Amino acid sequence: MLIDTHGHVNFNAFQGDNGEVLKRALEKDTWVIMPGTQYETSKRAVEIAESASGRGV
Numbered sequence: 001m002l003i004d005t006h007g008h009v010n011f012n013a014f015q016g017d018n019g020e021v022l023k024r025a026l027e028k029d030t031w032v033i034m035p036g037t038q039y040e041t042s043k044r045a046v047e048i049a050e051s052a053s054g055r056g057v
Contacts, residue, residue, distance in 0.1 A: 007032035010045040022052060 004025065009018040009032060025032055034049070036042030 002028075002030040004030055004032045005035075007034055008041075010034045010036075010041050010048055018048060019051075022048070 007025070008014070009021050014021055022032060034045040036045055
């Protein structure tokens with residue numbers, strides 16, 4: 001298992017495909033931590049984490 005401690009998939013650059021990025025990471029047994037840097041991206045990180053609850057996000 002690997003843990004990506006700065007997986008910024010909550011940033012705008014990944015907005016269209018963050019689900020696919022996380023899916024590929026989890027298929028490779030990689031968990032992702034999304035650090036918050038601003039209110040909007042932090043809010044998006046929570047939404048992404050809730051939608052992937054229990055799957056290493």
